[in-house]
Amino acid sequence: MRAPLIAANWKMHKTVADARAFAADLLPRIGDARGVEVAVAPPFTALAAAAEALAGSDVALAAQNVHPAPSGAFTGEISIDMLRELGCRYAIVGHSERRAIFGETDAFIAEKVAALQAAGLRPILCIGETLEQREADRTFEVLSTQLGGSLASADAARASELVVAYEPVWAIGTGRTATPEMAQAAHAFVRGWLRERFGADADAIRIQYGGSMKPENAAELLAQPDIDGGLVGGASLDPESFSAIIVGR
Numbered sequence: 001m002r003a004p005l006i007a008a009n010w011k012m013h014k015t016v017a018d019a020r021a022f023a024a025d026l027l028p029r030i031g032d033a034r035g036v037e038v039a040v041a042p043p044f045t046a047l048a049a050a051a052e053a054l055a056g057s058d059v060a061l062a063a064q065n066v067h068p069a070p071s072g073a074f075t076g077e078i079s080i081d082m083l084r085e086l087g088c089r090y091a092i093v094g095h096s097e098r099r100a101i102f103g104e105t106d107a108f109i110a111e112k113v114a115a116l117q118a119a120g121l122r123p124i125l126c127i128g129e130t131l132e133q134r135e136a137d138r139t140f141e142v143l144s145t146q147l148g149g150s151l152a153s154a155d156a157a158r159a160s161e162l163v164v165a166y167e168p169v170w171a172i173g174t175g176r177t178a179t180p181e182m183a184q185a186a187h188a189f190v191r192g193w194l195r196e197r198f199g200a201d202a203d204a205i206r207i208q209y210g211g212s213m214k215p216e217n218a219a220e221l222l223a224q225p226d227i228d229g230g231l232v233g234g235a236s237l238d239p240e241s242f243s244a245i246i247v248g249r
């Protein structure tokens with residue numbers, strides 16, 4: 001069975017002090033939440049503080065991005081070793097904001113996936129269609145292209161450690177959520193694609209849903225057979241709503 005992974009993506013929110021306060025508030029709310037894995041992805045500047053504040057708990061640390069090179073002249077970038085030193089278990093790659101605002105391509109994302117796997121960190125690979133693509137009935141084609149490109153150099157021997165986040169772009173930060181049926185159909189497609197690529201190991205890959213997940217809609221989404229957790233933006237900024245998603249599932 002796949003233990004769901006519920007991860008907070010704070011994006012460009014929260015200072016060091018905010019991260020400490022969040023952890024102190026969150027941990028008693030979720031207790032020893034069994035049968036679910038919880039992760040938090042703070043901005044880079046708050047990773048060390050979050051690691052310290054979450055030490056001794058089962059909450060994993062994730063980075064929001066990473067550069068695939070081990071080191072070098074890449075002003076403003078962060079390497080895998082830097083993340084590993086802080087205790088990161090996961091790194092989000094290919095978030096739609098990075099694709100749309102910072103021009104990241106599937107080829108660049110593929111480098112990140114391969115480098116993370118080689119270093120033993122787990123990629124959370126984000127994919128998802130825009131509203132225009134959905135309305136043109138191109139959702140599966142887009143997902144297929146993003147999966148094929150972003151996983152082009154993936155290590156099949158470590159496939160089970162991959163996490164894929166299906167995040168319809170039109171649902172991110174908009175308050176508009178995919179219905180459980182729409183989300184399940186996309187997740188089932190992704191599962192099928194992963195089976196073609198990785199065989200039976202695909203059954204161990206967690207496929208998260210992301211896009212305006214909140215306490216009011218999480219349980220129904222998480223009850224779908226191929227939805228193995230959530231990547232949560234807005235509702236993860238408040239320990240009350242983030243914990244409600246975790247304990248109310």
Ligand code: PEP
Nearest residue numbers: 172173210211212233234
């Ligand atoms: C996200 O950024 O990954 C996300 C799903 O954001 P939100 O929950 O705010 O839609």
